[in-house]
Amino acid sequence: MSRIFPKWSNSVPLKVLVILGVLGVTLVVSVTYYFTPKYTRVGYAPTQPVAFDHSLHAGQLGIDCRYCHTHVEQSRHSTVPPTSTCMNCHNQIKSESDALELVRASYESGEAIPWVRVHQLPDFTYFDHSVHVNRGISCYECHGQVNEMEVVHHDQPFSMGWCLECHREPERYVRPLEEVYNLDWRPESEEAQIEMGVEFVHDWNVNPPLSCSACHR
Amino acid sequence: MRIFFAIFAFSVVVLVSILGFRGSLSERPPIEIFPDMERQSKYKAQSESRFFADGRTDRPVPPGVVHRQYDDPASSERLDDDHYNRGRDSNGDYAEGFPMVVSRAVMERGQDRYRIFCGSCHGGVGDGQGITGEYGMVGVPDFNTERLQDMPEGEWFEVISQGRGLMGAYKDKLNVDDRWAVIAYVRALQRARLGTEEDVPEDMRGELGL
Numbered sequence: 526m527s528r529i530f531p532k533w534s535n536s537v538p539l540k541v542l543v544i545l546g547v548l549g550v551t552l553v554v555s556v557t558y559y560f561t562p563k564y565t566r567v568g569y570a571p572t573q574p575v576a577f578d579h580s581l582h583a584g585q586l587g588i589d590c591r592y593c594h595t596h597v598e599q600s601r602h603s604t605v606p607p608t609s610t611c612m613n614c615h616n617q618i619k620s621e622s623d624a625l626e627l628v629r630a631s632y633e634s635g636e637a638i639p640w641v642r643v644h645q646l647p648d649f650t651y652f653d654h655s656v657h658v659n660r661g662i663s664c665y666e667c668h669g670q671v672n673e674m675e676v677v678h679h680d681q682p683f684s685m686g687w688c689l690e691c692h693r694e695p696e697r698y699v700r701p702l703e704e705v706y707n708l709d710w711r712p713e714s715e716e717a718q719i720e721m722g723v724e725f726v727h728d729w730n731v732n733p734p735l736s737c738s739a740c741h742r
Numbered sequence: 743m744r745i746f747f748a749i750f751a752f753s754v755v756v757l758v759s760i761l762g763f764r765g766s767l768s769e770r771p772p773i774e775i776f777p778d779m780e781r782q783s784k785y786k787a788q789s790e791s792r793f794f795a796d797g798r799t800d801r802p803v804p805p806g807v808v809h810r811q812y813d814d815p816a817s818s819e820r821l822d823d824d825h826y827n828r829g830r831d832s833n834g835d836y837a838e839g840f841p842m843v844v845s846r847a848v849m850e851r852g853q854d855r856y857r858i859f860c861g862s863c864h865g866g867v868g869d870g871q872g873i874t875g876e877y878g879m880v881g882v883p884d885f886n887t888e889r890l891q892d893m894p895e896g897e898w899f900e901v902i903s904q905g906r907g908l909m910g911a912y913k914d915k916l917n918v919d920d921r922w923a924v925i926a927y928v929r930a931l932q933r934a935r936l937g938t939e940e941d942v943p944e945d946m947r948g949e950l951g952l
Contacts, residue, residue: 566772589858613910647780
């Protein structure tokens with residue numbers, strides 16, 4: 526009886542299994558690694574119409590975040606400043622600079638500067654800046670070391686799981702109220718943070734909601 | 743099998759070089775893998791509007807509107823108080839003095855607001871030597887001059903609210919209470935600069951080396 530299958534075919538099922546296995550593992554690994562805001566959002570750094578440098582203004586000059594993002598303490602929104610805020614200084618400083626052409630044009634015409642939004646939550650999520658900054662959550666926790674960024678980039682994933690990390694354990698993130706806008710502040714150690722955090726959470730009655738309706742309505 | 747692994751390794755290298763790593767800087771807007779209802783056709787704060795002619799979603803305040811501090815209901819009872827709202831007395835002149843009790847809390851609020859909104863130009867002690875001076879800001883006055891020491895509180899209020907000379911208006915950044923608090927703090931700065939050794943309590947003179 527002649528052989529129907531050549532000898533090498535004995536190893537075919539095993540090879541197919543190995544190949545499928547390798548491809549399967551690769552698929553799982555790459556979806557885990559790439560299909561997450563840690564990849565899709567973090568690092569987004571669009572070019573802005575005016576090359577505003579946070580590391581110069583907030584870092585080198587030490588201008589407080591609230592000088593421009595004034596209403597962060599009272600409002601849901603950390604407002605982008607009107608052009609008149611730029612002109613408080615730039616009517617004198619670098620008032621002829623080409624880089625500020627658009628700022629001057631906007632100031633004269635009243636047309637808004639078309640800033641590109643970097644951080645954007647889904648439209649079904651309602652975040653309130655004021656409750657966070659007034660209870661010891663620093664700008665730094667979500668926006669990173671903005672005072673060292675020449676071009677602002679998206680620093681944290683802003684996924685729901687990431688929000689909940691802090692809502693479940695606020696004591697790991699709350700800081701003294703006078704350090705909220707000091708982006709260089711760090712706790713002395715992890716233990717010191719927890720010790721201090723537990724106290725703040727108790728004293729300020731911090732009770733971050735974990736229910737859906739806290740952020741989704 | 744060898745061919746498979748060669749192709750596999752090559753594809754992985756190609757994939758990683760195209761997609762990059764987590765956290766690498768990119769100009770590409772975030773990909774929304776499951777867009778569900780993440781972007782809805784509604785207006786959000788400070789966003790663009792295609793309905794209004796000026797392209798703004800946030801509507802400007804109509805002329806003549808009287809501002810009420812929503813965070814302080816008591817201030818709406820003072821709508822007729824010219825001293826408090828405009829810094830003017832009953833004759834329409836600049837008012838002297840403060841329209842509220844200057845407490846420690848007011849002073850601390852003033853210090854806090856002064857540091858955020860004023861210090862960059864006027865300097866931490868009100869000497870006009872703020873950091874912007876190093877970058878070309880000129881003509882910032884020293885608060886410790888006779889003219890500014892004698893300037894009525896009402897006039898300070900007007901300058902902060904509306905700006906003067908090259909200084910811009912700060913009424914959009916400081917509400918009425920905060921403006922008065924800043925004035926109280928500026929008065930303290932001026933007083934401190936006029937201080938002598940006698941003003942320092944005996945037991946604290948050592949700390950200052952007096």
